[in-house]
Amino acid sequence: DGGITQSPKYLFRKEGQNVTLSCEQNLNHDAMYWYRQDPGQGLRLIYYSQIVNDFQKGDIAEGYSVSREKKESFPLTVTSAQKNPTAFYLCASSVPGLAGHEQYFGPGTRLTVT
């Protein structure tokens, strides 16, 4: 089955700890994205990558970091510098450019930091 997997589904961390969220896709898509979803805020773009070894900041990149060493993988690290890390995190992928309107989303990871 082709698709995007995110793990784990639920993640709990103590304040001050870094945490890495996994995102893997086997759709052979070049572009990958990380969004954060909060109630009343819709989806906000954290980082995106249009090709391996390259990525750009989105609208709310502060306190987050990413890497794109392989086409299939785009892990997101939530650092201790992120002031409000508790949220639902969604990873997506697409064909870049003109066809990029269709983004395929993973099932999401719900992160709770206490």
Next chain:
Amino acid sequence: QKEVEQDPGPLSVPEGAIVSLNCTYSNSAFQYFMWYRQYSRKGPELLMYTYSSGNKEDGRFTAQVDKSSKYISLFIRDSQPSDSATYLCAMKETSGSRLTFGEGTQLTVNP
């Protein structure tokens, strides 16, 4: 001011009703207009998209884009309880692959 505005609802309708969901936007460079559906605790999935202005129909769903008014709509005919979800509008410029999302409208269809 947000680039894309969407009434968050919640919207509750009886089964069989016609549902109208709407978004307004301010960026005249947007050319692709999408509607995503998101069931509770799941990732969004693309429902429909329209390029530039006009209407598009797919079964019980119709998407409309009015670029002169910077206004897009999604109509659901004969709504079903299985349509209960959050509907997110999203928009994209011709170049690049970034999407800008509305905040989503939560819809409940009551049997």
